[in-house]
Every structure is written in C-alpha cells, then in structure tokens.
Amino acid sequence: MRLLIYVLFCFVTVGIFAQEKEYVTSSKTLKLMGTRFDITVVASNHDIGQINIDEATAEIRRIEALISSWVPDSETSMINRNAGIRPVKVSEEVFQLIDRAKQISELTDGAFDISIASIDKLWKFDGSMKNKPTKEELKKSIGKVGYRKIILNADDQTVFLSEKGMKISLGAIGKGYAADKAKELLVSKQVVGGIINAAGDLTTWGAKPDGDKWLIGIANPLSKDKIFSWLPVVESSVATSGNYEQYAIIDDVKYSHIIDPRTGIPANGVSSVSVFSKRAEDCDALATAVFIMGKEAGLSLIDQLPGTDVILVDSDNKVHKSSGIILESQP
Template identity: 70%
Template sequence: MRVLPVLVCSLFFMLSKGQEPKDVTVKQTLKLMGTRFEITVIAPNEDIGYINIDEAISEIKRIEKIISSWDDASETSLINKNAGIKPVKVSLELFHLIERAKKISEITDGAFDISYASMDKVWKFDGTMGKAPSEAIIKSSISKIGHDKIILDADKQTVYLAERGMRIGFGAIGKGYAADRAKELLVSKQVKGGIINASGDLTTWGTKATGEKWLVGIANPLSKEKVFSWLPVVESSVATSGNYEKYIVLNGEKYSHIIDPRSGYPTTGVHSVSVFAKNAELCDALATAVFIMGRDSGIHLINQIDGVEVVVVDSDNKIHKSSGILFDKNQ
C-alpha cells in the first residue's frame, strides 16, 4: 500500500524540477498490401505507440480489402469481373480514388493509367528473355488499356470498364493512398509525429522525438549506401520509382520493368524518380508517370504543378531536379 505515495511523490518531484515525461519513438515493420511497410510514431510511451501502430495497420488492411485485385471479394475485383458486361456500384471512397486516378492519367497523357492491369505480360524480367517480343505482340498486349475506357457515373456512383478483358489495378497509387489514410487517422488521434513508409513511398507529420525534422536521402542508384543529399520532409510525402533490381539488357540497352502503358515497351533512360508533394497518393502516381515520360518531359510537367517537386537520376547517374528543389551537395 506504500507504492502509490512513492510514485506520486516521484512524479511531483520530477514536475517540480520543470521536467516533462519524454516522448519515445516506436517503430514496427511488417508486410501489408504485398509489400514492406514501416510505421513509426512518436508517443508518450511504448504501449501507446504500439496501440497507435495497430490502428494504422487496421486502416491499411481496410483499404487493401477495397482496392486489392487479388481479393475476389473486393470492390475492384467486382469491377474487373464485370468489364464489358455492366457498371458496378462502388463505395464513394473507391469512386473518388478512381476519379483522381483518371485525372492524373489526363495530365500525364496516359503515362499513368490504372487500366495498365489489362496488359498481357509479354516482357519477362527473370533472366529468361533473350529477345524483345514482336511489334504485333506488343501492340496486342496493350489493346485493352485506356483511361478513357473507364466510365464513371457520379449520380449512380458506378464504375464501368468498356471492354471485356479490361482490368484496373492500384499498384502505382494504392500504397501512397493507404499511407495517406493511415497518417490521417493517426493525426486525428493526436499522434504528435511519425512516418508511414510503404516500401519507399512515405508520408510524414510532426517531428522526431528530438524535435528535429524528418529527412529523406536521395541515393545513388548504383550504390544505395551512398546518399547524394538529404532533404527535409516536413508535413509532406515522397515516393520513388526505380529500376535498381528488375530490368533486362537486350542488345546492350537496359530496359526497366516499368512498362509504358501507351506503347507496351519498357522505359529507358532513367534510373530513379523521387517525387515530393503533400500527399503520398499523388507522389506515388507521379513518380511512375515521370519515370515513363522520361527526364525532360517529366520535369517539365512537374514544374507546372504547384506544390510538387521531383529529383530524377538518369541512366548516366546524373541528377536532375525541378525548379523548387535546393540541395546542399556537400551534405
């Protein structure tokens, strides 16, 4: 029965000295949406931190149940099953996500397109491919792709894929969207700061427990341990698309695993693209689009969008950036 007075006295002594309990950093890494998520929160103690992380995990799993094309019960699978047959009524959340995806397709001239999932897989990146597919095969592989074939009816809240065999997929925007929603949830619960990192697509808020800014490193694609520059990510997001691991070399030319949905050909000329914006969803989509569009067209596009910046590392390992990026190369 003497424990309580001792604790109260200890706490009073600590506060009387002008000290406050220090926040701690709590981190968990796990596989979600088929990829590696790392969730970091700043919390008063570890127990509360892990409770916050569990809430973020539940939110990400909820989103996966809506957008997964691997889950037969998901709304996305239902849309795909009814391609060329009938419109499908969906949740307002999914309707708005598809609506935003179509807008990004329009501003990128189709370099980003969620109907890329309709593509027949004719390119192999497992070392078994000795030559490129014929032009006819490539043309046929993309015949069902086209964001204009995704028909939305706002009044009825329906989505209709105009051709049989069409499919949509959220591989180039879903992780960013999930990171945004998990962050939104934690901010609503007064979590002071943190990072949701979805395999390189990340969003931040607040600061580290020390009060310092969150930083992201722009890495050398040929040596990931070497960082070209550190950039602060304050109440903001970043997503990176790269060809570090999955690519093929045909006739001396290196082809990325990222396929241009407009041509059916793999992209060349770029090693990595990092896009900075307020929302991870937008970063995720635009990183893919800029990678496909190429260095000059991609940077030109980003320079026209307020609040968005980009760093591009080309195939010669040279760094290029949009007008609002400032680095200190001595860092």
C-alpha cells in the same frame, strides 16, 4: 520496384516545435498490401506507440480489402470481373480514388494509367528474357489498355470497364493512398509525429522526439547502399520509382520493368525519380508517370504543379531537379 528510401533518425538541431514532455519513437515493420510497410510514431511511451501502430495497420488492411485486385471480393476485383458486362456500384471512397487516378492519366497524357493491368505479360525481368516482343505482340498486348475506357457514372456511383478482358489495378496509387489514410487517422488521434513508409511511398508529420526534422536519404541508383542526397520532409510526402533491381538486358540494352501503358515498351532514359508533394497518393502516381515521360516532359510537368518537386537521375547518372529542391550531401 520502389527504390529504398533511408529514413535516418539523425540529430540535426533544427527544432520544429518545443516538446513539453518526454516522447519516444515506436516502430514496426509489417507486410501489408503485398509489400513492406515501416510505421514509426512519436508517443509518450512505447505501449501507446504500439497501440497507435496497430490502429494504423488496421486502417491499411481495411483499404487493402477494399482496393486490392488480389483480394477476390474487393471492389476492384468486382469491377474487373464485370469488364464489358455491366457497371459496378462501388463505395464513394473507391469511386473518388479511381476518379483521381483518371485525372492523373489526363494530366500525364496517359503515362499513368491504372488499366495497364490489362497488358499481357510479354516482358520478363527475371533474367530469362532474350528477345524483345514483336510489334504485333506489343500492339495486341495494349489493345485493352486505355484510361478513357474506364467509364465513371457519378450519379449512380458506378465504374464500368467498357471492354471484356480489361482490368484495373490501383497498385501504383494505392500504397500512397493507404499511407495518407493511416496518417490521417493517427493525426485525428493526436499522435504528434511519425513516418509511414510504404515500400518507398513515404509520408511524415510532426517531428522526432527531440524536435528535429525527419530526414530522408535518396539512394544512388547505381549503388543502393550509397546516399547522394539528404532532404528534410516536413508535413509532406515522397515516392521514388527506379530501375536498379528489376530490369531486362537484351542485346546489351537495359529495359526497365516500368512499362509505358501507351506502347507496351519499357521506359528508358531514366534511372530513378523521386517526387515530393503534400500527399503520398500524388507522389506515388506522379513518380511512375515522370519515369515514363522522361526528363524533359517530366520536369516540365512537375514545374507546373504547385507544391510539387522532383529529383530525377537519368540513365547517365546525372541528377536533375525542379526549382524547389536544394540538395545536401550530408545529413
């Protein structure tokens, strides 16, 4: 579950560019890719703004049809149906996205892994779970998981899951990718500014009609209605992962719904992670990975990635950040 990221249209005089004519913001909230998308654009009038939003929506729906494992004839579904049987030829777009997902798996030592879709549903985060899975159940559950079992053939442009029963899901990278592609489309159509927020995977460009920066507020994981930090997001992206809504409490221990694909055990020690980078796709995947890796390993990784920063709140509600982050308590 992505933490709520508040996007406030605050009047902070830090102009980015001078507008030569009057602009307005047009916004729309839709359910796309099984989640909430909030799309806001800066346009010369509301009618044009709504046309721009419709164009962005069509692009997101195109990507959903291509990569969603819930769509029976998507390329992802075809890959899953042929696990352990044969390689599946896919579009260059899907091939490259899966290739990038595998690269992030390598980078994070498997903390991010799209083959986690193969894992058995041993954990339930609806309040009904009373006992932890046994070691034997966990071992069996992760038996089909492993990004190295995803075989890519660049010459034939095929994807092959090497074992029957394997599955992949692009859910932990796909919403960010869709936001990036919708932004790319709108920028190509000379839309001067906007925000695309895919359930917490957020990307921006340009500025508000008055020239001010887009500001986001990061919610306190102990109280999602309270903001502990305000940050400008300029031509950039952010994604947040957290455990404040979906979790299980067993023997007085809180278990996050974010599961380590290497062990089958929920990650612990972290309450929320917000990653800032150029692309929402990268933020989407890295937020999940850092949550699983934990404070020390996660911060160390982000510090090695140029143009990437993180805010991490640990299970004691202490805030940790990379060197490029300056926290502001007021917008």
